[in-house]
Each structure stands twice: as C-alpha cells, then as structure tokens.
Amino acid sequence: MSNDATLHNQDLAHHGHVEHGHGNGHDGHGHDHHHETFISKYVFSMDHKMIAKQFLITGIIWAIIGAFFSVLFRLQLGYPEATFPWLESILGHWAEGGRITAEAYYALVTMHGTILVFFVLTAGLSGTFSNLLIPLQVGARDMASPFMNMLSYWFFFLASVIMMSSLFVQTGPASGGWTSYPPLSALGDASIGSKIGMDLWLVSMAIFVVSSLLGSLNYISTILNMRTKGMSMTKMPLTIWAFFFTAVLGVLSFPVLLSGFVLLLFDRHGGTSFYLSELFVQGKVLPNEGGSAILYQHLFWFLGHPEVYIIILPAMGMVSEILAVSSRKPIFGYLAMVGSIFAITVLAFLVWAHHMFVTGLNPFLGAFFVLLTLLIAVPSAIKVFNWITTIWRGNIRFTPASLFSIGFVSTFISGGLTGIWLGNSAIDIHLHDTYFVIAHFHIVMGVSAFFGMFAGIYHWFPKMYGRYMNQTLGFIHFWITLVGAYLIFWPMHYEGMAGMPRRYFDYSNWQSFNMFGGLNQFISFVVIIVFATQLLFVFNFFYSIFKGRKLTTPNPWDATTLEWTTPIHPGHGNWPGEIPEVHRWAYDYSKDGKDFIPQTVPVSPDESKH
Amino acid sequence: MSGYLAVFVVVLIFVVIFQIAKASEYVSILKGEKKSREQSNRINGFLMIVFLVLGLIGVWWCHDLLEGRMLGEPASEQGIEIDRLIKITFIITMAVFVATQILLFWFAFKYQEKEGKTAFYFPHNNKLEVIWTVIPAIVLTVLVAFGIRHWLRITSEAPKDAMIVEVTGKQFNWIVRYPGKDGQLGRKNFKNINNEDNPVGQDWADKLNEDDVIAPDLHVVVGKNVKLIIGSRDVVHDVGLPHFRLKMDAVPGIPTTLWFKPLYTTAEMKKRTGNPDFVYELSCDQMCGSGHYSMKANIIVETQEEYDKWLATQPTQYAQAHPADSKDAPPEPAKDSTATAANAADAGKKVALAETAEKH
Numbered sequence: 001m002s003n004d005a006t007l008h009n010q011d012l013a014h015h016g017h018v019e020h021g022h023g024n025g026h027d028g029h030g031h032d033h034h035h036e037t038f039i040s041k042y043v044f045s046m047d048h049k050m051i052a053k054q055f056l057i058t059g060i061i062w063a064i065i066g067a068f069f070s071v072l073f074r075l076q077l078g079y080p081e082a083t084f085p086w087l088e089s090i091l092g093h094w095a096e097g098g099r100i101t102a103e104a105y106y107a108l109v110t111m112h113g114t115i116l117v118f119f120v121l122t123a124g125l126s127g128t129f130s131n132l133l134i135p136l137q138v139g140a141r142d143m144a145s146p147f148m149n150m151l152s153y154w155f156f157f158l159a160s161v162i163m164m165s166s167l168f169v170q171t172g173p174a175s176g177g178w179t180s181y182p183p184l185s186a187l188g189d190a191s192i193g194s195k196i197g198m199d200l201w202l203v204s205m206a207i208f209v210v211s212s213l214l215g216s217l218n219y220i221s222t223i224l225n226m227r228t229k230g231m232s233m234t235k236m237p238l239t240i241w242a243f244f245f246t247a248v249l250g251v252l253s254f255p256v257l258l259s260g261f262v263l264l265l266f267d268r269h270g271g272t273s274f275y276l277s278e279l280f281v282q283g284k285v286l287p288n289e290g291g292s293a294i295l296y297q298h299l300f301w302f303l304g305h306p307e308v309y310i311i312i313l314p315a316m317g318m319v320s321e322i323l324a325v326s327s328r329k330p331i332f333g334y335l336a337m338v339g340s341i342f343a344i345t346v347l348a349f350l351v352w353a354h355h356m357f358v359t360g361l362n363p364f365l366g367a368f369f370v371l372l373t374l375l376i377a378v379p380s381a382i383k384v385f386n387w388i389t390t391i392w393r394g395n396i397r398f399t400p401a402s403l404f405s406i407g408f409v410s411t412f413i414s415g416g417l418t419g420i421w422l423g424n425s426a427i428d429i430h431l432h433d434t435y436f437v438i439a440h441f442h443i444v445m446g447v448s449a450f451f452g453m454f455a456g457i458y459h460w461f462p463k464m465y466g467r468y469m470n471q472t473l474g475f476i477h478f479w480i481t482l483v484g485a486y487l488i489f490w491p492m493h494y495e496g497m498a499g500m501p502r503r504y505f506d507y508s509n510w511q512s513f514n515m516f517g518g519l520n521q522f523i524s525f526v527v528i529i530v531f532a533t534q535l536l537f538v539f540n541f542f543y544s545i546f547k548g549r550k551l552t553t554p555n556p557w558d559a560t561t562l563e564w565t566t567p568i569h570p571g572h573g574n575w576p577g578e579i580p581e582v583h584r585w586a587y588d589y590s591k592d593g594k595d596f597i598p599q600t601v602p603v604s605p606d607e608s609k610h
Numbered sequence: 611m612s613g614y615l616a617v618f619v620v621v622l623i624f625v626v627i628f629q630i631a632k633a634s635e636y637v638s639i640l641k642g643e644k645k646s647r648e649q650s651n652r653i654n655g656f657l658m659i660v661f662l663v664l665g666l667i668g669v670w671w672c673h674d675l676l677e678g679r680m681l682g683e684p685a686s687e688q689g690i691e692i693d694r695l696i697k698i699t700f701i702i703t704m705a706v707f708v709a710t711q712i713l714l715f716w717f718a719f720k721y722q723e724k725e726g727k728t729a730f731y732f733p734h735n736n737k738l739e740v741i742w743t744v745i746p747a748i749v750l751t752v753l754v755a756f757g758i759r760h761w762l763r764i765t766s767e768a769p770k771d772a773m774i775v776e777v778t779g780k781q782f783n784w785i786v787r788y789p790g791k792d793g794q795l796g797r798k799n800f801k802n803i804n805n806e807d808n809p810v811g812q813d814w815a816d817k818l819n820e821d822d823v824i825a826p827d828l829h830v831v832v833g834k835n836v837k838l839i840i841g842s843r844d845v846v847h848d849v850g851l852p853h854f855r856l857k858m859d860a861v862p863g864i865p866t867t868l869w870f871k872p873l874y875t876t877a878e879m880k881k882r883t884g885n886p887d888f889v890y891e892l893s894c895d896q897m898c899g900s901g902h903y904s905m906k907a908n909i910i911v912e913t914q915e916e917y918d919k920w921l922a923t924q925p926t927q928y929a930q931a932h933p934a935d936s937k938d939a940p941p942e943p944a945k946d947s948t949a950t951a952a953n954a955a956d957a958g959k960k961v962a963l964a965e966t967a968e969k970h
Contacts, residue, residue: 086613102900177897183862184845184899190781191899277863278800280780280811280843285801293846293861327721328729336739358848359859360866363765367758374750374757381746382739388713389738393730394721397647398654406658406718413710417703420750424757426764427699430692430855433848433895471638471650472631479657486665494676497696499852501895504903512852512891515679532620536627549635590729 036572044154046146047572051153052132053464056457058153058160059124060538066115069108071531076100078524080506080517094172102505103192106175109503110193111167113178114201116446118208119163121311123156125453126250129314130219130243132460136563137237139228139580141573144221148214155211159204166200174201177503179304182275182296186267189282199268202261209258216247216254223247228562230582234338235599237561237586238331241338242317245345246310252349253306260299267291294359301352308445309348312412313341315452316383319405321586322459323387325559326402327394328595330587333386340379347376357425358432366425373423380416384409395590399557400474401459407482408451414486415444418493433503436496439489447485454478457541462556466568467548473540477533484530488523495519560598561586647723655722662715666708681853682883685890685911686870689855691760698756702749764856768869772835775828777892778810779840779847779860782901784892785809786828788921790821795839803843807931810843814928823924828892828909830872831917837869847905848896853879857895872911879911 045051072091075084076099083098094104131149135142143149166173175193176185180201188195223244227236263274267288275296276288324331331337353361353369387409396402418440421427431437454477461469500513507513507520555564562582566574580600588597592608638646684693721729776787776795787810789795796812796819803811812819830836840849842860849868850857858868880888894905912920 102903106897106900106902175900181846181897184897187845190845279862280800280803283805285803289863292864294864328723330731330733332732333734333739335734336743358857360861360864363762366765367761370758370761371754374754377750378743378747382743384710385742386739388710388717389732391714391717391721393732394717395723395727395729396651396655396718396721397723398651403654406714409714410711413707413714417707420703420753421696421699424695424699424753424761426692426695426757426760429761429764429857430689430696430852432857433850470631470635472634473628475650475654476627476631479661482661486668490669491672491676494672494680498680499850499855499893501850501893503897505900506903509904510891510893510906511887511889512681512893519676532624536624539624539628540631549639587733589731591731593728595728 044150046142046150048131048135048143048146048149049464049570049572049574051149052128054153055123055127055131055156056464058157059120059128060541062115062119062124062160064535064538066112066120067531067534069112069115071527072100073105073108073112074524074527076105076505078521078527080508103172103175105505106177106191106503107172107193107197110175110177110180111163111173114163114174114205117178117307117311118205119156119160121445121449121453122212122307123208125449125456126243126246126310126314127153127156127215128453129239129318129456129460130215130247132464133239133563134219134222134243135226136463136566136570136574137240137561137586138223138226139231139562139582140222140226141575141579143218144226145218149218152211152214152218155207155214159208159211162200162204162207166197166204169196169200171195171197173197179297179300180264181300182264182267182293183279183281186264186275187279187281187286188268189284199265202265202268206258206261209254209261212250212254216250219243219247220251228579228582231599234335235582235585237317238320238334238337238341239314239317241341242313242320245341246313249306249310249313249345249348253303253310256299257303260296260303263299264296294356297356297359298352301355302349304355305352306348308441309344311445311449312452313344315408315449315456316341316412318452318456318459319387319408320390321561322401322405322455323390323409324587324589325459325557326397326399326405327391328397328558328589329390329394330585330589330591331386332389332392333382334585334587336382337386340382343379344376347372347379351376351423354423354425354428357428370423370425374420377416377420377423380412384413384416399458400469400471400478401455403475403478404451404455404458407478408448408455410482411443411448411451411485414490415440415442415448419444430499431496433501434496435492435500435502438502439492439496442492443485443489447489451481454481454537459557460563461541461544461548462551462568463563463566465545465548466551467544468551468556469544469548470540473536477537477540480533481530484526484533487526488530491519491523555598558596560588560596562599565598565600648725651722651724655719658715658722659719662712662719665711665715684853684855685874685879686851686854686856686872688764688870689853691764692855695756695760699753702753768837768867769835772837772869773831774837774839775830776810776839776841777828777849777860777907778843779849779894779898779905780809780843781845781899782894782905783826784828784849784894784905784907785843786825786907787927788823788825788829788924789818790823790921790926792818792821794818796820796822800843808927810841812927812931814931820928821926822928823921824927825924827907829917829920830909830911831914832872832875832878832911834914835869835871837867840866840868845898846896847894847898850893850895851890851909852893853890853909859896875911875913876909877912 085098087095087100088098091104094101171192174180174197175191184190185194185198223240266272267275273288273291275293276291279286279288320331320337351369351373354373357366422431422440458469458474495516551568554568565580567576582599583602584599586599591597684690774789774795778785787795797816798811799813800811802808802813840858840860842862844862847860848857849860854870856868856870858866876890880886890909890911892907892909894902
C-alpha cells in the first residue's frame with residue numbers, strides 16, 4: 001500500500017508526543033511504534049482502527065456468503081419446478097439434479113439467519129464502528145484494553161472459522177432455524193442438521209459470545225473512562241451514546257444466551273433433560289423427562305430480543321450523526337434522542353416473551369408483554385420524528401451516506417409500524433411465524449441496519465483509508481437497493497396476512513397458500529438483482545481502498561466531531577500531538593451564521609445559547 | 611453455455627456501470643467540487659420525490675392486487691375479532707406510514723442544498739417533543755387496550771359445552787384423537803407409544819380409551835365450540851389454523867389448548883369462495899425438520915349429523931390395537947394395570963399437568 005510510508009512517518013512523528021497529554025490520564029499509554037511488522041500491523045494489530053477494518057472486511061465476506069445463501073433458497077421458492085444444473089456442481093448431493101433438497105434448503109435458511117444476525121449485523125456492524133469511532137470520537141489514543149480488543153476480533157475469527165467449517169461436514173450445517181429450538185436442535189435423530197453441524201454451531205456461537213463480551217466491556221470502559229478533557233457525557237456525539245448502550249445490552253444479555261447454549265450442549269451429550277421431556281423419536285422412546293422445551297425459548301429470546309436492538313442502535317447512532325452533518329443542522333432534540341436510546345435499552349429486556357405468544361404462555365403474563373412491547377414504540381416514534389425534524393429546513397447535501405440515512409429512516413418507519421401489529425398478541429396469534437414476520441424484521445432490522453451500515457461505511461471510509469468511495473456507484477447502489485428492498489419485502493406482508501407460514505420449502509401442495517406462486521417468482525427475481533447490486537458495492541469498497549480518489553483535507557464532510565481533527569492517515573495513537581480538548585457539543589451546525597463549529601473550538605462569549 | 615453467457619452479460623453490465631461511475635468522477639473533478647455537488651443534489655433530490663410518488667402508488671397498487679388473494683373472511687368467531695383488530699391497526703399504522711414517508715421524502719427534496727441558503731439552527735423544542743411523545747403514547751394505549759381485551763377473550767377457558775379433540779404433532783404429520791361417545795379422552799403416556807398400534811401412547815388400562823378414535827384429519831362441527839388439546843411426540847410443532855386465524859404451539863411434555871367456534875361448513879365455504887376444491891387446512895407453523903413444509907392435515911367442518919355419522923364409521927384405536935378381542939368384550943382391566951402400574955401413576959401426573967395447562 002502506498003500509504004505505508006506516510007503512516008510510518010506519522011507514527012514516528014507523533015511518538016514523541018504520546019506521553020504528553022493533559023496530565024489527566026486520558027492518554028496514558030504510549031506504545032512503541034518503531035518495530036511494527038506486517039504481523040503486528042495487519043494481523044495481530046492492537047490499533048482500534050485496524051481492528052475495525054478487520055471486523056468490517058470479515059463482515060463483508062460473511063455478508064456475501066449469507067446473502068448468496070438467500071439467493072439460493074429464493075431460487076427454490078421462486079422457481080420450485082425449475083432445475084439449475086449449476087447448483088449441483090456447487091452443492092453436490094444437496095442439490096441433486098439441480099434442485100435444492102429440503103435438507104439443504106433448511107440448512108441455507110438457518111445459516112443465512114445466523115450469519116446475517118450475528119456475524120454481519122452484530123460483529124460486522126457494531127464491531128466495526130464501535131472500534132473505529134469510540135476512541136476517535138471521545139478523544140482517546142485507543143481502547144481501554146487494546147489487547148482485549150485484539151482478542152475480541154480473533155475470537156470472532158475463530159468463531160467464523162468454526163461456523164465456516166460446519167458448512168463442509170458430511171451431515172451439513174445446523175438446519176433448525178437461527179433460533180435452534182430444542183428438541184429439534186437437541187436430537188441428532190430428529191434432523192440431519194442436528195448432528196455434528198449443530199455442535200459446531202453451538203461451539204462457534206459460544207466463542208462468538210466471548211468475542212462480543214470482550215468487545216463490549218472494552219467499549220463501555222473506554223467511553224466511561226477515556227474521554228478527553230471537556231468531553232462530558234452530554235457532549236458526546238449520538239454515535240457514542242448508541243455504541244455505549246449497545247455494549248450494555250450485549251454485556252447483560254449475551255451471557256444468558258451462552259447459558260442456554262451450554263445447557264443445550266449438556267442435553268445433546270451429557271444425558272441431561274433441561275429441554276427434553278416425553279419424547280418418541282425414530283421409533284424409540286427416549287428416557288428424558290421433566291425438561292421444558294419452552295425454557296430454551298426464554299433463555300434464547302432474553303438475548304434474542306435485545307439482540308435486535310444491539311443491531312439497530314449503532315445504525316441509529318450513525319444515522320443521527322450523518323443526518324446532522326449532511327443537513328448542516330444540529331440533530332433535533334439531542335437529549336430526547338439519548339433518553340429514547342436509554343428507554344429502548346431498558347425496555348429491550350422486558351419484552352422477550354412477545355416472541356412466545358403462541359407457546360401456551362400464561363395469557364395474563366402475555367398481556368404485560370403486550371403493554372411493554374408497544375411501549376417501546378414510543379421512544380422509537382420520538383426518534384423518527386426527531387430525524388424528520390432534523391432534515392426540516394436543512395440544507396441537505398446528498399452523499400451516498402446521507403441517502404442511506406434517509407433510506408434508513410424510511411425503512412425503520414415501515415418495519416417499525418408492523419411491529420405494532422405483531423406486538424399485539426391477539427394479532428400475533430394469526431401472524432406469528434408467517435411471512436408477515438419475515439417482512440417485519442427484514443425491513444426493520446435487516447434492511448434498516450444494513451442501510452445504517454452502508455451509511456457508516458460511505459461516511460467514514462475516508463477516515464479508514466484516506467480515500468473516497470466512488471459517489472456515482474454509491475448513488476446507483478442506494479437507489480436500486482432501496483427500491484429493491486421494498487419490492488422484495490412489501491408484498492410479503494400480504495402473504496403473511498394470508499397466513500402463509502415461513503420456513504416452507506414448497507407451497508405448491510397447499511390450497512391456502514399456493515396462490516402466491518407468481519409473486520414468489522417476482523420476489524426471487526428482484527432478490528437476484530439486489531444481490532448483484534451489493535456486489536457492485538463490494539467492488540466499489542475494495543477498489544476504492546487502493547484506487548479511490550484521495551482525500552485532500554482531513555475534514556471532508558465539514559463535520560464537527562473529533563475524528564476529523566486527526567491527520568488524514570492517523571497513526572496508532574490517533575493524534576500526532578496532544579489530544580484536543582473539547583469545548584462544545586457535536587452539533588453546532590449553521591449556528592450564528594457559521595456553517596459549522598468543531599467541538600475543539602472554545603465557546604466565545606458572544607455566541608448565542610441554545 | 612447459456613450460463614456462461616449470463617455471467618458474461620452481468621460482468622459486461624458491471625464494467626459499463628463502473629466505467630460510467632469512473633468517468634463521472636473525473637468529470638466532477640474537472641467541473642469542480644461545488645458544481646458536481648449541485649448536480650448530484652439536483653438529481654438525488656428529484657429522485658426522492660419520484661420515489662415518494664411512485665412508492666405510494668405502488669403501495670396502493672400492491673394492496674389492490676393482493677387483497678383479494680388473501681384468505682377471505684374469517685371462518686371462526688375468534689377470527690372475526692382478530693380481523694377487526696387487524697383492520698383498526700391497519701388504518702392507524704397506514705395513516706402514520708403515509709404521513710411520515712411524505713414528510714421524510716418531501717423534506718429531503720425541498721431542503722436539498724441550494725446556493726445562498728442556510729440551514730435553520732433548531733436544536734430542540736420541548737413543546738414539539740412532548741406532542742410526539744404523548745400522541746403515540748395515547749394511540750398505543752388504545753391499541754393495547756383493544757388488543758388485550760381480545761387476547762384475554764380468545765385465550766380464556768373454553769366454554770363447558772365445547773367438544774374436545776386432541777391434536778398431536780409428530781414429524782411430519784398430525785394425529786387427531788376423538789373422545790368417542792363418552793366425550794372424554796382416555797389417559798395416555800408417552801412410554802406406551804409405538805408406531806404399529808398406539809401412535810399417541812394411550813393407556814389401555816383406562817376404560818375411557820376404549821371408544822377413542824384416531825384419524826389423520828380434524829373433523830369439527832359447525833357452530834359448536836371445539837377445544838383442541840395440543841401436544842407433540844418429538845419436537846416443537848405448531849397447530850396453524852389460517853382460516854380461523856388461530857395458532858398454538860405443540861410442545862412435547864407440555865400440553866397446550868386452543869378453542870374456537872367454526873362458522874361455516876366446508877361445503878358452505880366452497881360456495882362462499884366459489885372454489886369447488888376449497889379445503890380448510892391445518893399447517894405446521896413451527897420449524898420441525900426437513901418435512902416441515904409438508905406437515906398438513908385437512909380440517910372438515912360439518913354439521914352435527916354428518917359428524918356423528920362419520921364418527922360412527924370410524925374404528926376405535928382400541929379395536930385396532932386389540933384385534934383378537936371383540937368390541938363388546940374388552941379384556942379385564944386388571945391384567946393391564948398390573949403391567950403398567952408405574953405408567954399409570956405417571957399418566958395421572960400428566961392428566962394433572964394437562965388440567966393446569968387448560969386453566970390458562
């Protein structure tokens with residue numbers, strides 16, 4: 001890379017200053033940067049910026065795989081009668097004669113969900129941007145523990161390797177859905193995907209939880225302890241607030257998931273009966289008695305619901321930031337935004353059973369979960385109205401990042417509103433586990449979170465690589481993806497209202513659901529186009545790393561936040577000299593006739609108050 | 611060959627798009643940053659309004675196109691309630707959807723960057739924020755109140771006169787057990803299950819089992835409440851009744867229940883829908899393995915006479931399991947109860963469990 005020389009020079013140049021600082025302990029670690037080798041710089045790096053890139057690129061690779069899986073199973077759904085000989089050449093006996101088998105279909109669906117939810121939208125999204133932005137935006141030289149941060153990535157890498165290897169075992173990967181409900185996931189005799197593939201899935205996920213915890217603890221301690229002088233909590237950009245609460249959610253809920261997985265492993269191999277009771281499988285009566293299959297669902301959704309906020313909060317934070325920057329206006333209602341993130345975080349722990357309305361849950365208990373679930377719509381509504389007010393009377397510059405942010409608000413509204421349907425248990429009885437649910441969560445946490453992620457990538461790419469991504473490709477990427485996402489998921493609401501169940505391999509034998517054949521074909525066709533468009537983005541990303549237009553200014557978007565006060569290619573330690581001091585909040589755009597006032601500029605006595 | 615051709619065409623399209631994008635980047639450098647930003651603002655601002663207008667038309671068109679393809683009117687009293695709630699929620703959320711999307715894309719179009727314009731410094735306004743906290747809270751309270759009222763009614767205890775039918779899920783079909791003339795289901799225990807003659811594990815020591823009938827399809831009587839006692843033999847399944855708008859998981863070891871009143875016989879539905887092949891279907895709505903998608907039972911809604919006539923023609927499971935005995939002379943119960951004394955105790959426990967589940 002041509003940047004190496006510059007990077008090294010800056011490292012050398014700023015090394016002498018690292019030990020200075022304000023004498024308040026904010027920048028207490030001075031690393032020795034003289035002996036950076038390829039291994040220490042690109043592989044076992046302890047620089048948060050490099051770790052962010054590692055998370056991002058690993059996430060992109062997973063995203064391609066996960067999305068490609070969806071193309072494969074959409075082929076089956078759209079064209080159940082057709083044969084695709086090339087499928088047999090890549091999947092072998094899993095697609096004999098060019099038609100995916102039911103077993104392969106369920107494996108693809110399961111891995112699609114697992115990969116996208118955990119490996120892409122958790123590790124790839126929060127892992128990337130928490131790592132990149134927390135030290136840069138709070139004004140720290142690195143994370144509280146760079147070593148733990150490195151471990152966080154490498155645990156994620158290990159989890160990735162194990163999950164990837166499960167794709168190649170003879171009995172195939174896990175295929176009981178990304179939620180892996182027992183007894184299906186506990187009994188190898190019940191499903192081919194519950195054999196060794198399920199063990200690998202559980203081990204991979206357990207390691208993934210470790211990775212997530214190491215990262216989250218680091219994010220929390222960095223935000224609480226390592227803010228630069230003047231950066232009080234209320235001066236932090238909303239991105240940081242979002243990452244902070246995301247990490248809190250992860251720390252409090254992932255351990256519960258881990259315990260659920262450990263119990264499942266015991267049931268699989270230790271002869272225990274945590275989840276198993278009164279079973280007759282493959283002609284045999286099993287000895288297990290007294291367990292509860294529902295217990296697993298409680299443990300799973302105690303993480304599973306906060307997980308959707310772990311996915312969406314970072315996107316919300318980045319969108320808030322980007323909308324303010326591109327509208328040249330302060331984010332509207334900063335404190336309300338922080339308050340609503342906090343409210344969402346608290347409520348996130350109190351709504352998990354809305355995934356379980358039809359498990360035979362006590363109806364009285366169900367009523368409380370209805371109330372708490374719909375309550376979450378209030379802070380979400382506040383956020384939406386505040387975003388809309390932020391762009392009102394702004395002076396919006398359309399960049400790919402701002403387009404994706406506007407797209408995020410649009411899809412978050414669309415998907416959020418259908419949450420009001422599903423959170424109401426009486427309606428959920430009919431819509432539970434239908435395509436309505438698929439439409440709802442794909443729009444609200446799939447498409448939205450991806451839009452947030454794309455916005456973040458386009459916006460902070462210059463900080464990561466000192467170059468721009470190609471704008472025109474970004475515009476094409478945005479418009480096709482936005483239109484495509486609505487074309488794919490909007491009609492699914494109607495399939496769901498007709499009761500069409502999700503996770504069906506083939507609908508042709510069902511009187512009640514086979515009237516959507518043409519629609520399914522249309523959806524699959526759009527899926528292929530949208531997938532190809534994402535490849536265009538991936539190409540743009542990698543091409544721009546090496547050949548993108550170079551930055552000529554350290555602050556390309558005229559933004560106020562601290563990351564843009566670093567050099568174009570910041571070294572390990574971020575600021576060559578002292579860490580700047582912060583004097584104001586992050587949103588002084590168009591104030592007193594000035595386009596923007598960076599956070600580092602002292603408040604002058606004649607400035608108007610807000 | 612056509613595969614390679616397709617790949618070639620796609621790559622070609624990619625190259626063309628890329629070249630255009632690359633060229634536009636050079637042009638923008640030549641024109642200067644300001645000029646090119648003006649141009650891209652104009653184009654994207656215009657597309658915002660185009661997307662808004664076409665999108666709203668598309669939403670209307672999609673509704674128009676697909677509404678008729680849904681299941682039609684609900685076939686149970688419970689379904690009518692649920693559909694009413696869906697309708698209210700649909701109207702409210704659709705209104706919010708249209709209003710907010712119009713604001714979002716209209717503002718994006720209207721407030722695009724223009725020469726000489728400055729943004730309005732507007733960091734907060736407590737009055738506005740209180741308004742859009744309180745109004746959603748009130749609307750949601752109304753929805754919650756409606757929802758919980760329907761929910762508690764639908765999940766309430768089944769009326770005393772409801773007929774009882776047991777539905778058991780297994781990979782990958784449903785087993786339906788009818789209580790027979792006595793109206794009561796006999797005890798069962800999973801340890802008695804075998805695929806030859808005892809699919810749900812009936813305890814033959816229990817006399818109530820002697821007239822129980824097992825069938826693959828669900829027969830219910832029109833206008834009469836029916837209570838399903840739902841269970842599973844292996845993994846979690848889910849009894850999905852799309853036409854009746856109801857659903858309940860089938861969990862091994864934990865019996866669940868569901869009750870409803872069917873409103874139209876299958877024959878009536880054939881006329882109502884104008885579809886001579888119409889059939890009520892029972893789907894599995896919880897991922898249960900590779901055959902999940904084929905786990906179907908038919909539901910036959912019929913009149914009381916038809917139902918009685920049908921039930922009378924069905925052999926009891928007991929008779930099938932004991933071909934040597936005549937129907938009139940069942941074996942001495944003592945023989946069985948000694949053999950399965952332990953099981954009987956277990957079964958007793960299970961009935962108690964079933965009763966607690968029913969109370970929910």
